[in-house]
Amino acid sequence: xxxxxxxxxxxxxxxxxxxxxxxxxxxxxxxxxxxxxxxxxxxxxxxxxxxxxxxxxxxxxxxxxxxxxxxxxxxxxxxxxxxxxxxxxxxxxxxxxxxxxxxxxxxxxxxxxxxxxxxxxxxxxxxxxxxxxxxxxxxxxxxxxxxxxxxxxxxxxxxxxxxxxxxxxxxxxxxxxxxxxxxx
Amino acid sequence: xxxxxxxxxxxxxxxxxxxxxxxxxxxxxxxxxxxxxxxxxxxxxxxxxxxxxxxxxxxxxxxxxxxxxxxxxxxxxxxxxxxxxxxxxxxxxxxxxxxxxxxxxxxxxxxxxxxxxxxxxxxxxxxxxxxxxxxxxxxxxxxxxxxxxxxxxxxxxxxxxxxxxxxxxxxxxxxxxxxxxxx
Numbered sequence: 001x002x003x004x005x006x007x008x009x010x011x012x013x014x015x016x017x018x019x020x021x022x023x024x025x026x027x028x029x030x031x032x033x034x035x036x037x038x039x040x041x042x043x044x045x046x047x048x049x050x051x052x053x054x055x056x057x058x059x060x061x062x063x064x065x066x067x068x069x070x071x072x073x074x075x076x077x078x079x080x081x082x083x084x085x086x087x088x089x090x091x092x093x094x095x096x097x098x099x100x101x102x103x104x105x106x107x108x109x110x111x112x113x114x115x116x117x118x119x120x121x122x123x124x125x126x127x128x129x130x131x132x133x134x135x136x137x138x139x140x141x142x143x144x145x146x147x148x149x150x151x152x153x154x155x156x157x158x159x160x161x162x163x164x165x166x167x168x169x170x171x172x173x174x175x176x177x178x179x180x181x182x183x184x
Numbered sequence: 185x186x187x188x189x190x191x192x193x194x195x196x197x198x199x200x201x202x203x204x205x206x207x208x209x210x211x212x213x214x215x216x217x218x219x220x221x222x223x224x225x226x227x228x229x230x231x232x233x234x235x236x237x238x239x240x241x242x243x244x245x246x247x248x249x250x251x252x253x254x255x256x257x258x259x260x261x262x263x264x265x266x267x268x269x270x271x272x273x274x275x276x277x278x279x280x281x282x283x284x285x286x287x288x289x290x291x292x293x294x295x296x297x298x299x300x301x302x303x304x305x306x307x308x309x310x311x312x313x314x315x316x317x318x319x320x321x322x323x324x325x326x327x328x329x330x331x332x333x334x335x336x337x338x339x340x341x342x343x344x345x346x347x348x349x350x351x352x353x354x355x356x357x358x359x360x361x362x363x364x365x366x367x
Contacts, residue, residue, distance in 0.1 A: 071262075071272050072277065075271070082266035086267060089262075099296050100255075100295035110293055114293060
């Protein structure tokens with residue numbers, strides 16, 4: 001039985017496996033060869049953040065990200081990831097540290113001082129603010145992107161101009177603008 | 185389950201069984217089959233079939249704890265699968281992703297949050313005591329077993345725990361606790 005291994009396959013083997021996958025009547029899914037191939041490339045790109053020698057770095061949290069991707073795509077964890085996970089899990093299991101968020105374990109997910117409510121608000125309103133700004137720019141391409149615009153857009157969402165501006169620049173890439181509006 | 189496992193060449197070497205390449209689908213083996221499994225596990229690597237067979241069992245044994253809400257058990261199961269080159273079962277995928285996403289979606293700021301993996305030890309746990317217990321419980325267990333083997337008449341009672349405790353600088357109560365934890 002030929003089994004597709006995303007860790008060793010090259011692009012053409014992946015394409016062949018994907019063709020065979022679809023030809024067998026299976027649908028595109030996180031477990032298909034193309035998705036696994038993409039996932040493996042992303043995991044491999046994080047190796048230097050996950051594997052540490054000496055002091056752990058601030059990227060400890062990437063270990064769990066890599067594990068999540070392996071899980072979600074039905075991929076066997078590579079040895080370096082399994083070793084890194086074991087080392088960090090064992091730091092807690094052996095009671096060397098008392099928190100999963102310790103840098104020796106999986107690290108702090110967010111910098112100190114972050115507020116969940118603010119983050120959730122940003123996540124909720126960011127795309128809306130970006131879409132509102134883009135809509136205005138689309139209907140009136142001469143509009144200047146300035147404090148006045150962000151005040152106007154932020155008010156209906158209960159946001160100040162500064163926060164609206166921050167959200168616009170954080171989220172505008174996720175809300176495409178039409179070509180006409182890209183004059184500013 | 186998923187199609188790819190590290191032991192995919194397994195079918196070639198097993199005469200007695202038509203084994204699936206997926207260890208999650210293997211049935212319970214009897215003693216003779218386990219011996220045969222050990223014979224094809226010559227590499228002595230964690231991803232060899234014999235170790236994968238027992239890893240699946242250990243992982244499945246954690247499922248009730250995972251279902252009961254233990255984040256510690258979720259991570260312990262992930263550790264087992266990672267070490268033994270196993271693709272993780274869907275129940276584990278769902279449990280892990282839900283807890284990971286609690287942080288990723290700003291429902292929790294720390295992996296210790298109950299929405300995520302939860303605090304690994306209760307508040308106020310003495311880490312040194314925990315470390316001591318982890319390092320000594322099997323030593324106490326082995327010492328008691330050694331005595332039981334050489335002195336069949338010895339009862340498992342306070343006197344025995346006192347005697348063994350002395351070897352490790354422990355009181356009889358703690359020695360008893362460690363013995364039953366290891367057991």
